[in-house]
Structures are given as C-alpha cells and as structure tokens.
Amino acid sequence: MSETHHTRVLIIGSGPAGYTAGVYASRAMLEPTLVQGIQPGGQLTITTEVENWPGHAEVQGPDLMIQMEEHARAAGTNIIADHIASLDLSKRPFTALGDTGTTYTADAVILATGAQARWLGMDTEDKFKGFGVSACATCDGFFYRGQDVVVIGGGNTAVEEALFLTNFASKVTLIHRRDELRSEKILEKRLLDNPKIEPLWFNELEEVYGTDMPLGVEGVRVRNVKTGEITDIPCKGVFIAIGHAPASELVIDQMETHMGGYVVTKPDSTETSIPGAFAAGDITDYKYRQAVTSAGMGCMAALEAERFLAAEK
Numbered sequence: 001m002s003e004t005h006h007t008r009v010l011i012i013g014s015g016p017a018g019y020t021a022g023v024y025a026s027r028a029m030l031e032p033t034l035v036q037g038i039q040p041g042g043q044l045t046i047t048t049e050v051e052n053w054p055g056h057a058e059v060q061g062p063d064l065m066i067q068m069e070e071h072a073r074a075a076g077t078n079i080i081a082d083h084i085a086s087l088d089l090s091k092r093p094f095t096a097l098g099d100t101g102t103t104y105t106a107d108a109v110i111l112a113t114g115a116q117a118r119w120l121g122m123d124t125e126d127k128f129k130g131f132g133v134s135a136c137a138t139c140d141g142f143f144y145r146g147q148d149v150v151v152i153g154g155g156n157t158a159v160e161e162a163l164f165l166t167n168f169a170s171k172v173t174l175i176h177r178r179d180e181l182r183s184e185k186i187l188e189k190r191l192l193d194n195p196k197i198e199p200l201w202f203n204e205l206e207e208v209y210g211t212d213m214p215l216g217v218e219g220v221r222v223r224n225v226k227t228g229e230i231t232d233i234p235c236k237g238v239f240i241a242i243g244h245a246p247a248s249e250l251v252i253d254q255m256e257t258h259m260g261g262y263v264v265t266k267p268d269s270t271e272t273s274i275p276g277a278f279a280a281g282d283i284t285d286y287k288y289r290q291a292v293t294s295a296g297m298g299c300m301a302a303l304e305a306e307r308f309l310a311a312e313k
C-alpha cells in the first residue's frame, strides 16, 4: 500500500557519501532517512581490496560498506531499501517517489547517487553484455578460469580489474588508446611487473565478435589509433573499464550540471543551485572520485543541511 513518509533530511544513495551524511545528520538530531537504491553500499561493493581508506591498510570493499551502513544505522539513520524513481525539487517540502510506492517528503535533500560504469556504446558490446562482456571483474572474473580475457581502459579501475583477473585468467591483455596510464604509480608498477598481463598501447576496440548459439565471445577486433592497423585478439571475456558517469538523472533537468552531468556545487560547499538540495560524492566530483573524498563531502552536506534548516527556524 502506498504511504507518505516525511523526513527533515532525505539522503538518496548508500555509498560512502550517503552513509557519512547519515552519521552526521543523525548526530545533528535531524533523524535523517536514507534510501539505499539498487546498489546498497555503492561502487565499493563491486571491488575487492581497498588500500587507501585511512585506518585500514587493507579492507574488502563490501566489508567496509557494511561497516559504514552499521555505523549510520547505529547513529540513528533510518535506512530504507528503496530506489527513488522521481524527485520534485520545484517546491518545498521536496517530494521523492520510491519504486515501492512510498512518497518521501523532505525539508532538505542530500543527493549521493554516485556514478555508474560507462560503456563504449557499440552494438557488439551491447549484444554480448552478460555473455562475455562485463564492466565488473569482481562480479564476473571467476567465469574465466584458465581463459584469455581483455580489459579496455587505462585508469585505476582498468588496472585493478586486469590485476584481479590474473587470479583466474591465463592471460590478460590491457587495451588502452594511449601509451600512458592514468592509474596510481603503485598499481601501474604491479601491472607492468605481472607476467600474465600484456599491455596493448594505442589501440581501441572496434568490435566484439563471437557465436550466436550459444551467445558467447570469441575475441575482439582492435584498431591501432596511429596506423589504423586492425588486429584480432582471441579471448572469452571483455571487461570494459573506461570510467563512470554521474548518476544525476533525477535532477539533470532541475539543477545546474556540467561536464556531462556532474551536479554543480558552490565553491567549498555541497550547496547546489537549488536551496535546500545538497550534493556529495561522485555525483558532483569529476576530479577525485575517491571513497574518502565522497565521505568528506557527505559530512559537509549534512552539516550544511543542518545549518540551512536551522537558519529557517
């Protein structure tokens, strides 16, 4: 049955930004409600070791996010398993509609919906998605035990995915359009030192090819961006790791965004172009996109929401 739930602060998203906002808003006695979305815990739930979260030399991403959830809950955050389908920021209280049928009204909103994997957008990538083409080595790597796979991209994600895949695959080819990686130097060194990984520089994916019955990948065709030379690389798995796009669909028509959909916030602030709506984490951060920076912004958003509501009294 549909119901309406009012909260002073509605936090949308359950990554590091959302849970940190929950901790701080709870401690400000705002009794926040946090809606988790379809990926409770956010992006770190699809990785393995996290080695740059202060206080842990190494922690598993999913474990870290369970700890954050427990912390937010213990602080007093009302955590709800729902996904916000639409959000109306044109008047206050703001109104959000959940997939469960619940309507959420809120005096302030913290947007912490993060980012989602980007795809190359080619037909053959789409055709084999879930049948050899993946954007998550942690989720699908184990299907490729003893087989050859390729990873597309040159950032931290691509390098980590390639390293992780060496646990299963016989060979990992990292295909990158330049000859320079964006990843942290320590990860780059691990990649270049790993005998199972072969980098293929200056190449872009042209197409994925394979069989129709059963649907499955047999290889990729790549093009050298300098010479135009086409090469076929036989493989059974293709991991696309070309970055993430901000999950700003709920607000893109309502507030100022830039750089392909990132929510604009005021300098040194999480305030958006709509008073009472704050944005934290990867939805607004095109630069750092780290768990710790997202958590920091979640803290800022909760403190700013508290001040905004207090000023209204």
Ligand code: FAD
Pocket: 012, 013, 014, 015, 016, 017, 018, 035, 036, 037, 038, 039, 040, 041, 042, 043, 044, 046, 047, 049, 050, 051, 052, 053, 082, 083, 084, 085, 112, 113, 114, 115, 116, 157, 247, 250, 280, 281, 282, 283, 289, 290, 291, 292, 294
């Ligand atoms: P996210 O973690 O993206 O979470 C977004 C949340 O919003 C999710 O819970 C989702 O369910 C929710 N949501 C989305 N839309 C809706 C909606 N309509 N309604 C309700 N909820 C919604 N960073 C590091 O610092 N160290 C690392 O080692 C590291 N490893 C990484 C490995 C991988 C494979 C990836 C992909 C990223 C990694 N990162 C790492 C980056 C880090 O995960 C992100 O910077 C961080 O998770 C961003 O946090 P966030 O809270 O902004 O959003």
Ligand code: NAP
Pocket: 052, 120, 152, 153, 154, 155, 156, 157, 158, 160, 177, 178, 180, 181, 182, 204, 241, 242, 243, 244, 287, 288, 289, 290
């Ligand atoms: P990213 O840093 O944006 O890197 C994306 C990579 O994909 C780049 O190398 C880019 O090439 C390539 N690329 C983009 N579009 C392409 C296309 N159309 N065709 C071919 N190649 C394409 O993304 P990310 O690696 O997912 O990282 C996202 C954020 O999360 C970063 O801030 C990263 O630091 C963070 N993260 C951190 C960790 C960690 O700390 N251990 C782990 C994972 C992610 P160019 O280089 O040529 O642009």
